[in-house]
Amino acid sequence: MSQLQYYAPGSVEDAVKALGAGGRAMSGGTDLLVQLRAGRLPPGPIVDLKNVAGTQGIRQENGGWIIGAATPAALLGEHAGLVAAWPGVVEGAGLIGSTQIQNRASLAGNLCNASPAADSVPALIAARATCIVAGPGGRREVPVQAIVTGVGKTSLGPGEFVLEIRLPPRPPRAADAYLRAIPRTEMDIAVAGAGADIVLDEAGVCQDVRVVLGAVAPTAVIVAGASAALVGFRLDEAALERLDSAAQVVCRPISDKRGTVEYRTRIAGVLARRAVAIAWERAEKRA
């Protein structure tokens, strides 16, 4: 690995050129360097994006949030404004690895590594987050769920990289949450994960909801039946029962040492319920 070339461009244009010439994007390197060293990726020049203008930091714009693609996850948890607006997104990012990993791991790396178990991705999709993708053709804005196309695969073209992650403005009585199940209390990969974003009306009735599951299919999956289960209803056992069933329907998991197909499917339903219940309670407090 020590024979690899390393390049840290300062501008988007230089980064696009270097990536177009066959470079590998690196943000925190917590997936990339592990894979290169294990020989799971063929060696190639590394393009470190951390110095590229716009890839660092968290800022608010027109009521929404812009997170530089390479910003370490720890900074999300330390940002009081972001924690208040998007607690679920911050929970997802905050579960990535140890204290050491938190200081390096980024949202863009978590997303573009394209692991089905990536912890920040279900919450980002539930939040209707978008990516600003920079590339040879300029910039385009794409929903987060359009980036990952399969295990280890993305829709990014040659020379393209994620520059920013954007979160929309929050209406009143809106909140999100993310939960995962792992075999231990720390330092493990999700058996299943669930992100939920919910908007209530003044009477406490669900107006809008999105629930997204991780680690139960090749990519994160949106629970298509969540709206039918919850919109127009108050939070009660019957609503959560409908959501649980709707969540289990979209699961297409694998069996491995962390869990069987049956276990993952059941636990995904349970996590979906609990994530919705937490998001709901948070939303009520914002009335």
Next chain:
Amino acid sequence: MSKVHIRARVNGDPVEFLAEQGMTLLDALRDELGLTGAKEGCGSGDCGACSIMVDERLVCSCLMLAPEAEGRRIETIEGMARDGGLHPLQRKFLEHAALQCGFCTPGLLVAAKALLDQNPDPTETETRFWLAGNLCRCTGYDKVIRAVMDAAAELRQAHSA
């Protein structure tokens, strides 16, 4: 492959060294700078034996490339004892016998210091979660946690005195 020239500050001193571009910062510290306190237990971010501080952030030096150190402030275990005196954490690790083989100790000390620098009064649970990325195959962790809690108490007392 051409080597790169890197300038950084390590334990307060300016240093310059040459490194292969794809070399990890851990290898550069150990092989180019002779700082062998940080250890390679896994090389994949799991064990924390390679923990160092970069610009006041705790990181695994096995998951950082040497050229990324350019212009940064780096702290390693070698900088923890000052003026010949052990840091309270180091003393408490000895007192509580919080090590056997010692392979994890530099990483645990650097990580524990990072915790106490930002949270002088952590709960045991907070301490255990903070140190979850530092593996120890010898002690069973209990003595490590007791040493850290005791050092924290002593540091608080020294502060208020």
